[in-house]
C-alpha cells in the first residue's frame with residue numbers, strides 16, 4: 547500500500563472478526579515497528595503479545611472486572627476531560643457528540659463490545675520500566691504508531707486502547723510479566739468487521755491553521 551494511503555486508511559477498529567493472525571504476521575509487524583526512533587537509541591520498550599488461549603483468559607478476566615464495574619487501576623491514569631487544555635476539551639466534546647449521533651441506539655452495543663476487548667485477534671501490550679520518563683513515553687508512541695501503520699500496510703486493522711490496560715493486575719499474572727515493568731498501552735490487531743456500524747465511523751482532525759504556526 548502506498549504510504550499516504552496507509553496513513554489515511556488506518557482508523558480505530560472497535561469490532562474485529564473472528565479471523566486469527568499467524569505468528570509470522572505478528573513478527574513481521576514488530577520487525578517494522580522496532581525501527582521507531584528512541585532517546586539515545588535506548589529502545590525502552592518491552593512487547594508482550596497475547597493470542598489464542600492466553601488471550602481468551604485475558605478476555606474472560608477483563609469482562610468479569612468490567613461487569614463488576616471495578617475501578618480502573620492502569621499504570622498511567624486516564625486523562626479526565628477537565629485536565630485537558632481548552633483545545634483538547636473542544637475536540638473531545640466534538641468527537642463524543644459526533645460518535646453519539648453516528649451510532650444512535652447502537653452506542654450501548656459498542657460500549658458492551660469494548661468490555662469484550664473489541665474481539666481482537668491479538669493484543670500487543672507495550673511496556674516500559676516502572677522507573678521511566680516522559681521521553682520513553684514519547685518513544686513508545688512512535689513505536690505504537692509505526693506498529694499500526696505496519697499492520698495496515700499488511701491489510702491488518704488495529705485498535706490502540708486504554709481499555710486493554712485498565713486492569714493490569716490480571717495481566718501481570720496471566721502474561722507472567724515481571725513487575726519491574728508497567729503496562730503503558732495495548733494495541734488490538736485483527737481484521738475489521740465491515741458489517742459493524744462503528745467501523746464506518748471516521749474521526750475528524752483540526753485543520754493545520756488551527757494548530758500550526760510557521761515563522762519566517
Ligand SMILES: Cc1cc2nc3c(=O)[nH]c(=O)nc-3n(C[C@H](O)[C@H](O)[C@H](O)COP(=O)(O)O)c2cc1C
Pocket residue numbers: 556557558559560641660706707708709710731748749
Ligand atoms: C492512547 C490511546 C488510548 C485510547 N483508548 C481508547 C479506549 O480505551 N477506547 C476507545 O474506544 N478508543 C480509544 N482510543 C482510540 C481513540 O479514540 C482514537 O484513536 C481517536 O478517536 C482517533 O480516531 P482514529 O484512531 O480512528 O483516527 C485510544 C487512542 C489512544 C491513542
